[in-house]
Amino acid sequence: MAECIFDRIRDRRAAGHIVADEPDVLAFLDSRPLFPGHTLVIPRRHVAHLADLDDPIAAAIWEAGRRVAAALRSALGADGAFLALNDDVSQSVAHVHLHVVPRRHKDGLRGFFWPRSAYESAAEAASIAASISAALAPRP
Numbered sequence: 001m002a003e004c005i006f007d008r009i010r011d012r013r014a015a016g017h018i019v020a021d022e023p024d025v026l027a028f029l030d031s032r033p034l035f036p037g038h039t040l041v042i043p044r045r046h047v048a049h050l051a052d053l054d055d056p057i058a059a060a061i062w063e064a065g066r067r068v069a070a071a072l073r074s075a076l077g078a079d080g081a082f083l084a085l086n087d088d089v090s091q092s093v094a095h096v097h098l099h100v101v102p103r104r105h106k107d108g109l110r111g112f113f114w115p116r117s118a119y120e121s122a123a124e125a126a127s128i129a130a131s132i133s134a135a136l137a138p139r140p
């Protein structure tokens with residue numbers, strides 16, 4: 001099976017700002033966030049398509065996404081979150097990933113995934129990842 005960029009981030013062979021590293025899932029910052037703190041939750045094991053996920057792993061992804069959303073509120077002062085998962089269409093990396101995007105009232109977001117931007121520096125991204133990670137509740 002071909003290795004994807006998310007596998008390399010998981011194995012620390014590509015740069016990534018890790019928010020959570022757990023037995024079933026990994027969470028890290030999207031390198032081109034909608035808003036700072038935009039996090040991706042992935043199954044640790046490479047699975048390309050939603051339909052191929054085992055149910056317990058699908059549940060673990062969703063459960064971690066809920067905890068990340070809560071952490072975005074407490075760590076970054078987000079008012080809420082937007083969670084989304086593209087399956088095949090608009091799926092830029094063929095490894096299942098749940099987007100967890102911090103939202104603020106009147107943040108200007110009118111569509112999905114348009115105003116992407118880069119972090120100003122790796123240090124800024126590392127600081128944001130550390131804040132979310134510190135605010136993350138432990139696994140139930």
Ligand SMILES: [Zn+2]
Pocket residue numbers: 003004005006007045046047094095
């Ligand atoms: Zn992969």
